[in-house]
Amino acid sequence: MSTPPASVPPARGEVPRLRIRGLRKSFGDKRVLDGIDLDVPRGTSMVVIGGSGSGKSVLLKCILGLIAPDDGVIELDGRNLLALPRRERLAQRARIGMLFQNGALFDSLPVWENVSFGLLARRMVGRREARERAADLLAQVGLAASVGALSPAELSGGMQKRVALARAIAAQPDILFFDEPTTGLDPIMGAVIDGLIVDCVKRLGSTAVAITHDMASAARIGDAAAMIHRGRIIWSGPAGALLDSGNAEVDQFTHGRREGPIQMELRR
Amino acid sequence: MNPLLDSLAAIGRAAIGFVREAGALTLFALEGLSHLLRPPFYWRRFVMALTEMGYFSLPVVALTAVFTGMVLALQTYTGFSRFNAESAIANVVVISITRELGPVLAGLMVAGRIGAATAAELGTMRVTDQIDALSTLSTEPMKYLVAPRLLAGVIALPLLVVIADILGVMGGFIVASVKLGFAPLTYLHNTFSFMQAGDVISGLVKAAVFGFLIALLGSYRGYFSRGGAEGVGAATTGAVVTASILILAFDYGLTELFFSR
Numbered sequence: 001m002s003t004p005p006a007s008v009p010p011a012r013g014e015v016p017r018l019r020i021r022g023l024r025k026s027f028g029d030k031r032v033l034d035g036i037d038l039d040v041p042r043g044t045s046m047v048v049i050g051g052s053g054s055g056k057s058v059l060l061k062c063i064l065g066l067i068a069p070d071d072g073v074i075e076l077d078g079r080n081l082l083a084l085p086r087r088e089r090l091a092q093r094a095r096i097g098m099l100f101q102n103g104a105l106f107d108s109l110p111v112w113e114n115v116s117f118g119l120l121a122r123r124m125v126g127r128r129e130a131r132e133r134a135a136d137l138l139a140q141v142g143l144a145a146s147v148g149a150l151s152p153a154e155l156s157g158g159m160q161k162r163v164a165l166a167r168a169i170a171a172q173p174d175i176l177f178f179d180e181p182t183t184g185l186d187p188i189m190g191a192v193i194d195g196l197i198v199d200c201v202k203r204l205g206s207t208a209v210a211i212t213h214d215m216a217s218a219a220r221i222g223d224a225a226a227m228i229h230r231g232r233i234i235w236s237g238p239a240g241a242l243l244d245s246g247n248a249e250v251d252q253f254t255h256g257r258r259e260g261p262i263q264m265e266l267r268r
Numbered sequence: 269m270n271p272l273l274d275s276l277a278a279i280g281r282a283a284i285g286f287v288r289e290a291g292a293l294t295l296f297a298l299e300g301l302s303h304l305l306r307p308p309f310y311w312r313r314f315v316m317a318l319t320e321m322g323y324f325s326l327p328v329v330a331l332t333a334v335f336t337g338m339v340l341a342l343q344t345y346t347g348f349s350r351f352n353a354e355s356a357i358a359n360v361v362v363i364s365i366t367r368e369l370g371p372v373l374a375g376l377m378v379a380g381r382i383g384a385a386t387a388a389e390l391g392t393m394r395v396t397d398q399i400d401a402l403s404t405l406s407t408e409p410m411k412y413l414v415a416p417r418l419l420a421g422v423i424a425l426p427l428l429v430v431i432a433d434i435l436g437v438m439g440g441f442i443v444a445s446v447k448l449g450f451a452p453l454t455y456l457h458n459t460f461s462f463m464q465a466g467d468v469i470s471g472l473v474k475a476a477v478f479g480f481l482i483a484l485l486g487s488y489r490g491y492f493s494r495g496g497a498e499g500v501g502a503a504t505t506g507a508v509v510t511a512s513i514l515i516l517a518f519d520y521g522l523t524e525l526f527f528s529r
Contacts, residue, residue: 066400090406098404104397108389118405123308167405 015078017042017175017207018063023072025058025231032058033069034231040175040224045201045208047222047239049215051253051262055231056211060179063209064098065089076175094122097173097206099197101180103164105152111138112148115166122171137166140203141196158189162196169200176201178210182217194220215254218242227253229262296414296488303408303415314416321382321417321479322424326431328381329374333432336369337361337439345448357450358458361440366467367527370432371425372519375478378425379511383486386417387507390490391500399491414491417483425479426472433468470526477522478515485511 016039023036032055040046050056061067063074065081074081076092084092105114113120115137116130125133135145141162152160161181168176181197182190194217201208210221218225222239227250235247242254252260303309344360390413393399402409437459444450489507493499 061400064400064404066403093404094406096404098401100397100401102396104401106398106401107392117407121405121407 014041016040016075017044017077018209019073019075019078020063021073021075023059023062023069023074025055025062025067025069032231033062033072036072036228036231036233038226038233038236040207040209042207043205044223045198045210045221045239046224046226047210047212047218048226048228049213049218049242049253050211050228051213054228056228057179059228060177060209060211064096064177065093094118094171095174097168097171097176099161099164099168099176099178099181101183103152103160105160105164105167107152109151110148111150111152111155111163114152114163115148115170117167118171124171133170134166137170138163140169140200141166142192157184158186158193161185161189161193165193165196165200169204172204173206175207175209176204178208178212178221180212180214181210181221182212182214187216190214190217191220197221213253215242215256293484293488296491297418297484299410300414300418300484300487303411304419306411308411310412310416313412314420317417317420317483318424320385321378321420321483322427325378325381325424325428328377329428329432330435332373332377333365333370333436334439336373337365337436337441338443340364340369340436341440341443341448345444354448355458357440357444357448358455359462361444362437362459362463363467365436365440366433366463366471368471368519368523370429370436371471371474371478372515374425374428374432374475375482375515375519376512378428378479379482379485379515380508382421383482383507383511384504386483386486387490387493387504388500390487391493391503392490394491394493395496395500409491414483414487417487418480421479421481421483422476423479425475425482429471429475433471466526470522473526474519474522477518481514481518482511485514 018038018040020036020038023033024031025033036055036059038048048056048059058067062069069082072082076095079092081089081092105111106117109117112131112134115134116125119125119133120127120130131148134148138145138147143159143162143166147155147159147163152163155163178197181193185193197208197210198221208221210218212218212221218239219242224236225239225242226233226236227247228234229249235245235250237245242250245251245254248261251257252262340361341357344357345354348354348356348360390399393413399409399413402412441452441455441459444455445452486507489503489510490500493503495502
């Protein structure tokens with residue numbers, strides 16, 4: 001099983017927005033990431049697909065600095081995040097936006113404060129301006145300004161995802177991460193959220209990395225795709241080629257077949 | 269299989285586990301305290317924690333103190349009347365309340381209320397990725413969630429104990445003067461003439477330590493909560509039980525420190 005060194009080759013001489021090399025992470029005896037190599041050029045929307053337990057979420061947490069990898073390199077615009085001093089690493093984190101699987105909105109805060117939390121935390125705005133900015137951001141994800149006064153518990157799942165998206169784009173990040181953005185949503189709302197993600201990424205001119213096992217979502221969001229299996233990238237290429245990749249594991253996964261190499265491995 | 273070796277191994281594992289947990293808790297406390305010394309400090313979070321821990325705990329602490337003072341006066345009267353020492357009731361009530369019962373009972377009540385609430389809140393934040401979300405929004409979770417609570421604990425509980433001391437003494441006064449027939453002014457005179465600043469101050473120092481322990485245990489258990497609703501439940505129970513035991517253990521240690529000669 002070969003590991004392609006890059007998902008989408010960047011233009012000659014161009015430093016990819018995100019570059020990962022030899023990323024490894026184990027929990028006890030269980031090796032979850034086994035030498036991940038991945039390039040995400042600027043302005044690209046990359047989807048990473050893979051089954052449950054394949055290492056997708058751990059990969060994302062390593063990139064975000066929530067889990068320390070055992071080995072490897074994670075570069076953002078050519079700077080290795082793992083080698084940076086703590087203060088610089090935190091500064092780099094401000095360039096990242098993240099949409100969590102279940103929104104992860106703060107229960108104790110109203111919606112507007114959730115949306116502008118990062119702006120307030122970084123002292124980019126005062127509270128009054130933060131409230132106005134939150135109304136703008138809510139409008140960008142199709143929500144009325146009045147929603148800002150509600151608490152997250154009063155929102156539907158789709159609305160929570162929109163609010164979480166507004167929070168992720170609030171500081172106009174250079175790179176956006178999406179963890180299973182359509183999980184728990186009906187197909188129509190899933191398509192709406194995907195559409196909003198594509199619009200937001202284009203408007204900001206950001207780079208995006210989405211982790212998903214929803215093929216329809218992957219097709220809508222992604223320019224490029226990679227498949228992770230057993231902690232390694234086993235295929236990468238244009239998102240349009242996902243359904244016709246010529247790779248047995250990818251074929252089985254994307255077509256949702258019971259029989260195939262992945263299931264055979266599980267039976268062992 | 270040697271039963272003796274197995275038993276020793278189990279004891280050893282438990283000892284290692286205890287030391288590891290104590291070390292982790294100490295490091296967690298030191299990290300939380302270090303965030304109090306480095307900006308930014310989240311004053312709004314501190315005020316919220318202080319309000320929750322102090323103001324909203326007031327009714328339960330007040331009721332506990334009043335009834336404790338009343339029971340103490342009644343029990344002391346019953347016991348001391350056997351050797352004609354009823355006049356010492358005021359002295360016993362004030363010294364017991366200020367030195368011991370005020371801080372310990374307030375601590376246990378607040379541990380049940382705030383320790384559980386803190387562990388449940390932080391545990392839920394952990395299992396729903398809210399703590400990770402804080403990190404991605406340039407906010408250190410320890411600084412935002414834990415440090416303000418630690419400071420609030422150290423300040424709120426002594427304030428509650430001041431009120432508990434007053435109400436506890438008042439409870440004893442009510443029973444002594446209304447039910448047991450003591451002259452009110454004499455009772456009050458006995459109370460204030462016997463009370464020493466050291467008694468009150470030692471109780472307040474104990475309260476500050478207990479407040480810190482309650483905030484620390486609630487935060488620690490919640491912060492490292494795992495495994496969904498069941499994990500949050502276990503964290504909540506663990507926070508209350510551990511905080512209660514530590515309050516009693518530290519109470520003995522502090523009493524030794526203050527009063528043993």
